[in-house]
Amino acid sequence: MSQLSRISPRAWHVWRRDLDVFFTTWKTNFLPPILEPVYYVLAFGFGMGGMVGDLTYQGQTVSYLKFMGPGVIALAILFWAYFETTYSSFVRMYYQKTFDAIIATPLLVEDVIAGEWFWGATKSLMAGAIVLVMLSLFGLVTYPSGLVVLPLSVLGGLLFSAQGLMTTAVVPKIDSFNVTTFLFVFPMFLFSGTFFPIEVLPRWAFWIAEILPLTHISNLARGACLGIMPSHVAVSVIYLLVLTAVSSYLAFRWMTKRLVK
Amino acid sequence: MRKNLLVYARYFDIPAAVARKRADELLDWVQLTEKAGADLHALSGGMKRRLVLARALINEPKVLVLDEPTTGLDPQARHLIWQRVRQLQQRGVTVLLTTHYMEEATQLCNRVILMHGGKILLEGAPASLIESEVGREVVELWNCSEAVRSFVAASGFRHEVVEERIYLYDRESGTIRSEIERRFPDQERLIRHATLEDVFLHRAGRSLSEG
Numbered sequence: 001m002s003q004l005s006r007i008s009p010r011a012w013h014v015w016r017r018d019l020d021v022f023f024t025t026w027k028t029n030f031l032p033p034i035l036e037p038v039y040y041v042l043a044f045g046f047g048m049g050g051m052v053g054d055l056t057y058q059g060q061t062v063s064y065l066k067f068m069g070p071g072v073i074a075l076a077i078l079f080w081a082y083f084e085t086t087y088s089s090f091v092r093m094y095y096q097k098t099f100d101a102i103i104a105t106p107l108l109v110e111d112v113i114a115g116e117w118f119w120g121a122t123k124s125l126m127a128g129a130i131v132l133v134m135l136s137l138f139g140l141v142t143y144p145s146g147l148v149v150l151p152l153s154v155l156g157g158l159l160f161s162a163q164g165l166m167t168t169a170v171v172p173k174i175d176s177f178n179v180t181t182f183l184f185v186f187p188m189f190l191f192s193g194t195f196f197p198i199e200v201l202p203r204w205a206f207w208i209a210e211i212l213p214l215t216h217i218s219n220l221a222r223g224a225c226l227g228i229m230p231s232h233v234a235v236s237v238i239y240l241l242v243l244t245a246v247s248s249y250l251a252f253r254w255m256t257k258r259l260v261k
Numbered sequence: 262m263r264k265n266l267l268v269y270a271r272y273f274d275i276p277a278a279v280a281r282k283r284a285d286e287l288l289d290w291v292q293l294t295e296k297a298g299a300d301l302h303a304l305s306g307g308m309k310r311r312l313v314l315a316r317a318l319i320n321e322p323k324v325l326v327l328d329e330p331t332t333g334l335d336p337q338a339r340h341l342i343w344q345r346v347r348q349l350q351q352r353g354v355t356v357l358l359t360t361h362y363m364e365e366a367t368q369l370c371n372r373v374i375l376m377h378g379g380k381i382l383l384e385g386a387p388a389s390l391i392e393s394e395v396g397r398e399v400v401e402l403w404n405c406s407e408a409v410r411s412f413v414a415a416s417g418f419r420h421e422v423v424e425e426r427i428y429l430y431d432r433e434s435g436t437i438r439s440e441i442e443r444r445f446p447d448q449e450r451l452i453r454h455a456t457l458e459d460v461f462l463h464r465a466g467r468s469l470s471e472g
Contacts, residue, residue, distance in 0.1 A: 105269070
């Protein structure tokens with residue numbers, strides 16, 4: 001953990017750089033989180049929802065649309081952090097040599113990693129907030145409990161941002177991200193209780209789904225948006241915190257190894 | 262482009278107002294003020310190189326390391342960079358630069374280290390290296406007759422034969438030149454000052470060495 005103590009306030013300069021670059025093209029950048037929930041709501045909520053009917057969540061009957069909405073928040077948290085610290089960070093590290101240029105200044109490697117890590121989490125927070133607003137427009141969010149989505153986006157963002165950096169630290173080429181994306185991210189996207197309750201899965205698959213961090217994020221997001229206390233909240237939160245700690249520790253170790261030859 | 266300098270200035274914790282002032286001065290100094298708002302991808306190689314030079318100076322360093330600063334640049338951009346490097350030297354900035362261009366080394370360096378195959382060949386001031394290693398003047402001959410070849414071989418002049426070309430190295434200016442002109446007035450020739458390139462090629466060998 002000694003590495004984390006080397007992070008200085010200068011790490012925010014790295015974060016600010018990414019933020020500045022992001023906002024130079026903000027119009028196109030904000031389009032996906034605004035449109036994505038609309039498409040999901042139309043396709044799955046209205047399209048599939050009509051065929052599925054209502055579901056029971058924590059003993060209460062909810063429409064499929066209301067059930068599925070928070071799943072889109074979970075996806076936004078996952079995608080915005082993970083794809084930022086994989087593809088985008090890799091481009092900065094490998095093609096643009098941005099990190100090399102920054103390390104030539106008083107900043108340490110740890111500052112660069114921390115800046116990227118926080119930036120990935122910031123993107124999750126932005127995406128989580130925007131999707132929350134969009135779902136609210138469809139009347140799919142209960143307040144004030146819905147606001148829990150914001151800290152949840154930060155926690156999930158820190159987790160997936162760290163896991164993205166772990167991936168970036170070990171892949172030889174940018175194409176290699178396809179492997180982790182299709183082995184881990186895609187199954188997680190589909191089988192984490194985002195579009196259907198994991199209870200309907202066969203026993204073995206249910207337990208695999210319980211291991212996936214996204215399952216706990218979509219469970220917590222769903223509870224927040226519906227205003228219903230989800231099951232085993234404490235277990236989910238502690239599990240996510242522990243995973244985040246382990247992932248960030250590994251992200252710092254592996255990224256340092258990659259950047260300092 | 263200005264933004265690029267400002268973001269870089271932040272890494273040094275330079276206050277924003279100071280950074281803005283310095284960025285404008287530096288852009289002006291490398292003659293990029295007109296392009297201050299341009300997108301980086303729209304810049305030519307020479308502009309990018311000037312921007313990088315400006316960026317390297319944003320924190321007012323005492324030592325500047327330049328790795329082949331003018332490789333691939335057009336003559337104007339090259340001379341601008343040379344001019345700026347000289348100004349930095351006058352201000353007391355130590356500049357350490359690497360280059361493949363011997364002319365650049367002669368123009369800019371107080372002290373050069375010639376390296377070949379990872380080993381140091383020579384070290385010293387460019388002018389004294391040229392003087393001591395090669396001399397003052399070089400006479401290059403080509404399309405030489407057998408008579409010229411045997412004259413050179415027997416003359417005792419310091420020389421090198423590279424395929425069709427003969428290089429004669431003269432310690433004083435004019436001795437060899439006038440001897441050749443007198444004996445072989447029709448000989449095709451080039452008479453020029455000795456350069457650091459001669460020193461390097463003489464020491465490292467004129468043949469190509471790969472790797």
